[in-house]
Amino acid sequence: MLFIQKQLPAFLMPMYLGTIVRVHCNSIRQWINDYLAYGLDSLLQINYGTNTSIPEQQAGSIMESFTTQPPRSISEAALRAKALTGVERSPTRLRTFIKRHQFRFFKTGHIPAKVNTTQ
Structure with missing residues (x-):
């Protein structure tokens, strides 16, 4: 053949x-x-920029979790986001993701060592 x-x-x-x-x-x-x-x-057709990441697809559940119980640090936020999505993100990537969704980080002060507690 x-x-x-x-x-x-x-x-x-x-x-x-x-x-x-x-x-x-x-x-x-x-x-x-x-x-x-x-x-x-x-x-x-222009298909550039149409892909979304897994955290973006599940942004609602992540932000709902962060609203009900705010994370105390970015590492805690990364652990909880990994538990929700199954995808591990670096702290800097997660920080930009959180800022993109209008969340802010508050700087907390420390408790002074010599506090007058009698008053």
């Missing part, structure tokens, strides 16, 4: 087109495959 492979003309090869428009040949291949599978509308 002999298989004959259809080949594109040389001027339609992704490597040749990529050098003309200064785009990587893998991008050209992806665009051709999308066009053949889904048509022109698939090339006109």
Whole structure:
């Protein structure tokens, strides 16, 4: 059995087109495959920036937990967020997540050592 492979003309090869428009040949291949599978509308869609992280998807439950019982430190907040979502985040990433959802951290003072408790 002999298989004959259809080949594109040389001027339609992704490597040749990529050098003309200064785009990587893998991008050209992806665009051709999308066009053949889904048509022109698939090339006109902009899907950049549509992905959301797991903490963003479950932000309601995390913020509800933090509202009912505020965490005392960012490490406690990270542990509770990991327990709720199953995904571990660094303290700095969780701090920006919390600030993005309009929560603030309060600086607490220390209790003085020499307090006059008799009054």
